[in-house]
Amino acid sequence: MASIPASPNSEATANVQRKRFRSIQRRIQLRYLLLVIPAATFLFFFYGYPVAAMLARSFNDPAWGLENFEKLFRVTRHENWFGLSIPSNGYLRVFMITLRISTVVTVLTLLLAYPVAYVLSSIRPSRANILLIFVLVPFWTSILVRSYAWMVLLGREGTINRILIRLGINDDPVQLLNTRLAVYIGMVHILLPFMILPLYSVMKGIDRNYMRAAENLGAKPRHVFRHIFLPLTLPGIAAGCLVVFILSLGFYITPALIGGPRDVMISMLIAQQVNTLNWGFASALALGLLVISMAIYLVFNRVLGVERLYGGTRS
Amino acid sequence: MSAAAPAASAARQRKRPAIGKILLYAFTALVLFYLVFPVFVVIPVSFSSAQYLAFPPPGFSLQWYEKYFDRRDWIDATWLSLRIGLITAFLATILGTLASLGLVRGRFRGRNAINAFLVSPLIIPAIIVAIGVYFFYARLQIVGSPFALALAHTALAIPFVVINVSATLYGFDERLEYAAMNLGANRWQTFRHVTLPIIKPGVFAGALFAFITSFDELIVALFISGTGAVTLPRKMWDGLRQEIDPTIAAVSTILITVSVAVLLSAELLRQRSERMRTSTYTGDNDA
Numbered sequence: 001m002a003s004i005p006a007s008p009n010s011e012a013t014a015n016v017q018r019k020r021f022r023s024i025q026r027r028i029q030l031r032y033l034l035l036v037i038p039a040a041t042f043l044f045f046f047y048g049y050p051v052a053a054m055l056a057r058s059f060n061d062p063a064w065g066l067e068n069f070e071k072l073f074r075v076t077r078h079e080n081w082f083g084l085s086i087p088s089n090g091y092l093r094v095f096m097i098t099l100r101i102s103t104v105v106t107v108l109t110l111l112l113a114y115p116v117a118y119v120l121s122s123i124r125p126s127r128a129n130i131l132l133i134f135v136l137v138p139f140w141t142s143i144l145v146r147s148y149a150w151m152v153l154l155g156r157e158g159t160i161n162r163i164l165i166r167l168g169i170n171d172d173p174v175q176l177l178n179t180r181l182a183v184y185i186g187m188v189h190i191l192l193p194f195m196i197l198p199l200y201s202v203m204k205g206i207d208r209n210y211m212r213a214a215e216n217l218g219a220k221p222r223h224v225f226r227h228i229f230l231p232l233t234l235p236g237i238a239a240g241c242l243v244v245f246i247l248s249l250g251f252y253i254t255p256a257l258i259g260g261p262r263d264v265m266i267s268m269l270i271a272q273q274v275n276t277l278n279w280g281f282a283s284a285l286a287l288g289l290l291v292i293s294m295a296i297y298l299v300f301n302r303v304l305g306v307e308r309l310y311g312g313t314r315s
Numbered sequence: 316m317s318a319a320a321p322a323a324s325a326a327r328q329r330k331r332p333a334i335g336k337i338l339l340y341a342f343t344a345l346v347l348f349y350l351v352f353p354v355f356v357v358i359p360v361s362f363s364s365a366q367y368l369a370f371p372p373p374g375f376s377l378q379w380y381e382k383y384f385d386r387r388d389w390i391d392a393t394w395l396s397l398r399i400g401l402i403t404a405f406l407a408t409i410l411g412t413l414a415s416l417g418l419v420r421g422r423f424r425g426r427n428a429i430n431a432f433l434v435s436p437l438i439i440p441a442i443i444v445a446i447g448v449y450f451f452y453a454r455l456q457i458v459g460s461p462f463a464l465a466l467a468h469t470a471l472a473i474p475f476v477v478i479n480v481s482a483t484l485y486g487f488d489e490r491l492e493y494a495a496m497n498l499g500a501n502r503w504q505t506f507r508h509v510t511l512p513i514i515k516p517g518v519f520a521g522a523l524f525a526f527i528t529s530f531d532e533l534i535v536a537l538f539i540s541g542t543g544a545v546t547l548p549r550k551m552w553d554g555l556r557q558e559i560d561p562t563i564a565a566v567s568t569i570l571i572t573v574s575v576a577v578l579l580s581a582e583l584l585r586q587r588s589e590r591m592r593t594s595t596y597t598g599d600n601d602a
Contacts, residue, residue: 032421250440
């Protein structure tokens with residue numbers, strides 16, 4: 001191209017052609033934009049605007065100002081948290097309970113999911129597909145039904161108590177339902193597939209020859225795991241933990257049905273405030289929940305680059 | 316000889332970590348058991364002859380299903396959930412499919428931002444959407460309207476359609492469309508006879524996900540179903556707080572069956588679309 005001597009004339013035609021090309025391009029892009037507009041408009045009216053108006057309510061209901069946030073942050077007592085004295089009140093306590101439950105649930109889910117994902121990724125694909133049904137069936141079953149199932153299992157007359165008594169471990173039924181333990185059991189059960197599936201897809205993409213090479217070079221199995229396999233699965237760990245943590249922050253149905261009176265999570269507090277007609281305060285709590293969720297997403301994204309890593313796992 | 320050496324070393328390794336491997340497999344079996352056991356406890360309980368929740372059930376009986384089919388309120392709630400689910404699937408599929416076409420093919424400014432907005436209902440905690448829509452509907456005085464509930468469910472279901480359809484579009488060989496247009500097809504004919512048949516599995520999978528999103532949805536329904544739009548999950552929730560008799564186990568079994576059937580079809584469609592896509596690449600015609 002560059003070797004052809006450019007006469008002023010051909011330069012002009014090229015310019016005209018470039019302009020025409022650009023205008024055609026713009027028309028095509030406009031057409032694509034038009035396809036997106038119906039869904040975007042719909043979501044604006046039935047999701048974006050209502051949520052934004054609700055969040056704004058935390059500043060203007062019952063009156064303009066920071067009244068709701070003063071109520072949220074008014075310190076009434078101090079909480080002992082891992083030996084630290086934390087200024088708190090009844091509402092902030094609910095935030096702390098929620099963060100604690102979410103952290104414990106995320107760690108437990110990771111510990112249970114990692115070996116399962118490893119086994120699923122190392123066996124023959126035809127067998128793995130059959131075992132994956134065990135992961136997908138609960139994944140597809142509604143949270144309400146699964147929480148109900150745990151009510152059946154954990155109740156005073158429930159299956160687990162009957163087994164414990166029959167085995168002679170206990171003489172009388174133990175209180176399992178409506179405890180923190182029940183919340184952990186139910187939430188981990190519901191969130192496990194969200195951890196197993198990203199771990200499985202990352203592990204499946206790892207070339208096992210790396211591990212064989214390390215073994216051939218004399219590395220012990222635990223070193224191979226620590227220095228090769230584990231680092232390669234980090235993207236899956238990050239993605240799984242992010243999803244599980246953010247989903248647990250918003251849990252409502254499960255803790256409400258199988259948790260005890262002390263296991264109040266943010267969503268439950270919000271619902272309770274709406275039902276007692278404190279709409280402005282409920283909105284302030286919702287804003288708090290949203291800010292925490294977004295902050296965690298951004299931190300994960302900045303530190304671990306989840307989005308980039310997600311793209312990298314599609315091998 | 317190059318093949319024999321690794322095989323021999325693999326055999327040696329297979330012998331060594333036997334105990335570790337057994338423990339690992341046992342652990343996996345336990346976790347998988349923990350995952351499916353609760354789901355499969357509900358089903359036998361629903362066929363129980365006992366008057367209370369008991370597992371294992373003392374005998375077989377269809378009494379709880381009879382009770383379910385006799386009760387007008389349960390049946391009404393079931394029909395309503397089906398209707399709202401179908402409206403949701405219809406609206407979400409059309410809106411979501413069009414949007415995916417624009418988002419995957421287009422290169423306009425703001426594309427990523429719009430894409431993030433369209434899938435954001437997936438990560439925003441459900442309670443936030445629920446009370447936002449509830450306050451909005453309260454002002455419009457449409458709390459308790461089934462159609463209004465379907466519209467709210469559509470907002471929650473659009474991300475599933477966008478994700479499913481986009482996935483099929485990303486693997487789409489655009490040269491097929493150029494070929495059709497070169498052969499004289501206009502834009503609509505190309506879409507109707509080339510694009511749509513190829514992305515159809517993704518569209519159907521999206522529709523099924525949209526249906527189940529609505530059919531199983533509780534949190535939004537809790538706030539905006541009022542007294543006029545009591546869906547099946549809402550009815551079940553109300554029932555759970557008063558009586559936990561095995562009628563709810565029967566309802567749960569029906570919900571499990573619907574979810575598994577619908578999502579199994581979605582999974583089959585996904586596999587089919589993957590086969591179709593790979594056969595497009597290799598030029599195979601027998602898919």
